[in-house]
Amino acid sequence: MMTAEGAASDYDTDILKWSEQQAELLRRRAANALDWDNLAEEIVDVGRSELRAVASHLVQALLHDLKAEAWPLSREVPHWRAEARGHRDDARAAFTQSMAQREELEIAELYGRALHRMPEMIDGVPPLPVPQVCPVTLDELLASPPEAA
């Protein structure tokens, strides 16, 4: 029988093997052999990882919309708008209500990250000014697009 110490060692050296072993132990209800501390950490990390994914999609959505605002004559505008729509869709799919109050999804912070990632030039052209304060709320950003008529 595998000990929790052995499992903890696999946790550091072979996470795939560790996860498969832990899954098998869970299926067998082998509570005494489980690597409880690392399992708890990993379960917390599942939520954190989803939260980071939503934040990342929202930053990308804001960044692509900002680029379209700052370089409205660029031939890339339709592509940027499509990218922004895609990232909003992905954010909406991964979003859950319990994330709404988390500081990781503070809209001003996400907008600041998007502004920071704006290029200084595109095709040798500097940007038109863009709002320094986020013009949309988190709810507006995550809202479903209107149904096509």
Added chain:
Amino acid sequence: MARQESRRAAELKALRAALEQRLDRLDFRSESIGPALAAMARHAERTIRRLAQEPDA
């Protein structure tokens, strides 16, 4: 030639519309009005220069 000039004319018209839209949004009492106008001028100047450098079709 006429087609290329027509495309340039369309881009200049779009540039003008974009600049007018930004002007409408500007708060002329704000301290950031100067940098905003300067950014618009740089954007317009570089865009016009880029259009002028594109070869005729």
